[in-house]
Structure formats: structure tokens, C-alpha cells
Amino acid sequence: MTPEPLGFPAVWLRHNCPCPDCRDPVTGQRLLKITDIQNGLVATVTARHDTEIVVTFAPDGHRSVFRRDWLAAQAAEDPDPRTEDGKVLWRAADLPAPHTADWAAYTSDDRVREGCLDAVAGYGCALLRGVPASPGRVLDVAATFGYVRETNYGKLFDVRVEPDPDNLAFTSREIAPHTDNPYRDPVPTLQLLHCLRDASSGGDTGLVDGFAAAAALRATDPESFGVLTGTPVSFRYVDKETELTARQPLISLSPRGRIAGIQYNDRSMLPPADERFFAAAREWARLLARPEFLLRLRLSPGDCLIFDNTRVLHARTAFAPMGERHLQGCYADLDGLLSTLAVLRRCQ
């Protein structure tokens, strides 16, 4: 180990030099290649000013000026915001309803919008009320924070009873907690569901924090947790014009072993012929079905739910097949939402 002035390795300080030779002054992108940095580099603090620290490197003699506040920020704890470490895990008792905002306030007040996007980032869901209950408006909601992910289902899809359904979503059956499109790679990371008409009875929506459920499985049944995180599972969807297959573990971990993604849909899952996997998957399904995890809500016309499809499972109760229940949904991605949120936070 070479000495670490300021608590950072010399090679890291050199790589982060902000001078115009090392970083393009216009684009801000790094010009210094990692291969340009010599082995055995030594860094010495050669001046300390109020807001800046000067570091000189040997043997190349390069001189870098670092802002103190920037160095302090680099040393701070920094949990991965996409894993359980960056989330608020919840059960039904903790979260009686998703964070809710009115569409008019959301579109006119950046702080309201920030609150909603922050809820999706932290809790995995948010609910907008009063979005005009007319076709296509779900795309307007997506456009307030990001970009629609078009798929073989179109830019948007209708969820209602269809005479010749190619998906259980288009029947009036109960649907157990699941994530959408695990047969897609990459999976859409966000889903929006906008209620145009509700059922006269039934058709209630349920949400489950899959990260909280996975953490519970890890605590109570670490063996099943190990099987589910270590087994890639095929998911498949086929119709006349489409044939999608992807493999994902039911619970994905980050390289650091933290819970980072949930994929679960019993309808499209093709489990391996492995009894250990079945035992683990049944434990997982039983846990996901526990009422303590299920946040129940009823979408009324004009309600638009936004949720993290890599974390929050959604479900619905059965409803009368002759009803008029009609939702429109679309997919989008978290990166756009998190970017919009970060820019809104700048303006505080």
C-alpha cells in the first residue's frame, strides 16, 4: 500500500484530478486514461487553503487542486440507492396508503412532484389523484418524469375484460402479487396504472414491498433465500407475433450481496426441475401472500399508480366479469425518474 494522504489512495486522487489536462473543460468528461497512471504513484499534500487542498504526485510531478467540500462528500457513506440499503422497507401496517398527490398540484408545483418521485424512489410507489380519466393520459403522466418503454403491447396497454384474452390480466380473475414482464430483458423498471373506470365490486388493487418480503425470507429461512438468489429461472411469454424469454433469479442481489431486484410471476415462470428450488419458491409464494405485507387500495377513476416494477409486486382481487373496469397502463424506467428527481432537488 502506498501512503494515503487525506484518506484516499494516490491512484484514486490522480484519477480524479479536475485540471483541464485530465478532464475536458467543456464536457466535464475524463481525458486521463486509467492506463496513463503510473504504478507506485506517491501523493503529497503540498498546500492547504480555506476551500482547497493541493496535492503533488511523484514521480510525474503532476499537481492537482481539490475542493475540500468535494473531498468530504467522497468520504461520506454512500449506500447503493437501488438496493435495500437505499430504500425504506415497509409492511401494510407501516404504509396504510401510498404517498398521494393531486394531479393539478403535481403539475404546477415542483415540490409536490418532487415528493411523489421521492416516494417512488424510497417506498417504491406513489398515487396521483385527479388525472383526467380519458384514454392516453397515462402517457402524459410518464412524460412528467421520464420516457415510456414501448413494448410488443404498445406504448400503452388496456387492462379490461377481453373476449379473447392472451393474458390473465385481460380476464376478471383474481391475480396474485406479481411483477410484470419478467420474461423481458431488461425488465421495465417502472409501471403506471391509470384507472378510467372501476368495477362495481371487486377489482381492488394490492401492493407488496418485495424488498421487505425478501428481507423477511432472509431472516427466517436463509436457505430458501440462498436458493432463490442463486438460481436463474426462465420466464416466457408467447403469442402469434411475440416470443420472449429471459432468465432471472426471483430475488436478485447486488455484487455486494444486497437485495436489488424482485422478479415474480407464477403465470410465466418455468422453474428448473429441482425440488430444492420448488421448496424455496413455495416458501416465497406463501410469504408474499401474507396479509401483513399487502397494502390494499381501490383505484377510482382518475387515479394513477406509479410503482417500481423491480421491487413492488402488484395484485388484484377478482371482479364481476360483466363490469366496466378499465385501466390503462404503460411502462417506463427508473433512470429517467431518478434523474428528474435529482434535478428537482438541485432547485430547492
Place this chain on the structure above:
Amino acid sequence: MTPEPLGFPAVWLRHNCPCPDCRDPVTGQRLLKITDIQNGLVATVTARHDTEIVVTFAPDGHRSVFRRDWLAAQAAEDPDPRTEDGKVLWRAADLPAPHTADWAAYTSDDRVREGCLDAVAGYGCALLRGVPASPGRVLDVAATFGYVRETNYGKLFDVRVEPDPDNLAFTSREIAPHTDNPYRDPVPTLQLLHCLRDASSGGDTGLVDGFAAAAALRATDPESFGVLTGTPVSFRYVDKETELTARQPLISLSPRGRIAGIQYNDRSMLPPADERFFAAAREWARLLARPEFLLRLRLSPGDCLIFDNTRVLHARTAFAPMGERHLQGCYADLDGLLSTLAVLRRCQ
């Protein structure tokens, strides 16, 4: 272990029962819940016909009829097509040029289109020639197999010298092998680059099979391979309206430990303050820069390159800044391409 008739666990056979009580006859989706399957289930083959096998389960007495050809297909080896096991790895000597097809033939002959998409799936790249060199046509190319992934750069982006660039791509500088948008989550899995005008000199394109390079690193320097696959790295892009951050290891592995994804862009990478990481990342950068891995080609007006942005790194040589070089690019996703390919294969 319960007995395994036909080589499959009873629980797996029961879960795969194709009868109309277990699988929706219209949608083909599974109705049987994994939690409905009893523990200690026993399966017995109760009849063998020419094309079908009948299995009866105890204690529930359920009877399932399986097609013999379906059972045989389930028993076959099935490497994960998104990992190194499903790819043809190559170095420059193995692949003097990407699989190439003429746009007119590609759009009129399904077999030509299938050949191109198969090359993207297997080799990570294909080249179309004769795509009309007019703005926006790159979106038409994407529409032949899938869906554009719109981002903060728009549906498409222009790659040419700009007076006030916010990205090195929009200068005339050399750009080393990299993948695009590692600061995005999910990363776009496909990239298209369509040449409208070429440079008078320079601006050549290079492609590197990142899976082949990663396999070489694993063989020659397993310690560095271990560091790079086990370390999440932040990537970041910031401009006035955008702030994207994502963490990914430079080399991603499947849950089975197979090479499954490459993310590498020195310009936007914020490595951890860890000397071991720097040593490994420098080995990796040196290996990626070796001429033996670099497929060089020159895009002429009308050429459109399609490549897997989670596997194939792209590069370009510097060119005269006063030149007229102009590419248009867009992002798309592999799932759409692989679905189109699977449907084309059905029709053979």
C-alpha cells in the same frame, strides 16, 4: 427426495401440468399456484402412448398428460443465451468484418433479416449497407426488429462535432473502446449507429467483443477478474437537465457465475477509492486496448451498425475537426430483437 419418474421431480411435473384446470386454455398462462402443490407429492407413470405419457399424482389423484416431444425438449441442455455460454466469442482474427447485409434484401427477405438478427444475438454485431443516408432512418432500422429506447438524448442522437459539446462523442477526439450509458439503469442493451456522412480521413470505427476480453482476463488474471466482477462502480452523467447515476460492476456475472454483461466507460466512471480496484481496472483497460481484440471498420454513408451494448465495446479514431462526419444513433433493447428472431425462426 421423492421418486423421479421420467427423470423429473414430481413437483415439477405437477407444476407443468397442461390440463385446462392448471393452465388457462385461452391465455396459456398457469392457473395452478405453486402453493397449491402438496408436500411429499408422488408421481407415477400410469400410461405410455405413442406421443404422450400419462402421469398420476398421489395423494391428490390429479392426472396429467404430457407430450413426449415436450418432455424431451425440457431435458435438453439449455445454456443461458444472454451469457458467454450462448455466444460465439471472437477476436479480430476470427471476425474480419461484422455479418453484413444489404438494406433492400434485409427488408424484403425474412431469411436475410434473420441472418442479421442472429449475428447480433451470437456475435454481438451486424452491419447493414445501403440504408438511405437521410436523417431519421436509423429509427426505421430499429423498427424492423424492436422498439427504440428514448432517453434524455431524444429518440435519436446526432454524433458530429458540436461547438459546445457536453459529451466527448461530439468532438473530433479519439474515443477508446467503451460501452454507452453505463450511468443508466437499465442500460440500453442495443445501439444503432447510422452513417450519414464520413470524415475525409480518420473517424474509423472499432469493435471489441467484451465477453472474449473478459474471458481472457479470467484466464490470465483471475484475481483482477474477481475484483472487477465483485465491485460495483458508480457511473455518472450530469448536464443542466439531467443527472444520471448508476452502479454496475465492470464485468457482470449471471447467478451461475458466467460472464453476462460489460459496462466500461472511463469518461463517466467514478471508481471506488481502492487500490486493488485500480490495479484490476488498469489490467482490464490494457487488455481492451490490445489490437488482437479490435475489429476495425470504416462506416460509409448508408452503413448502419447494430450492436449489443452490454457486450461489444465501440471505439473511434480521431478525425479532422473541420470534417463533415455525421452519424445518427439510437438505443433499443435486445428482448425485442430476440423475440423477432424467434418468430422468424418459427417460419423456416
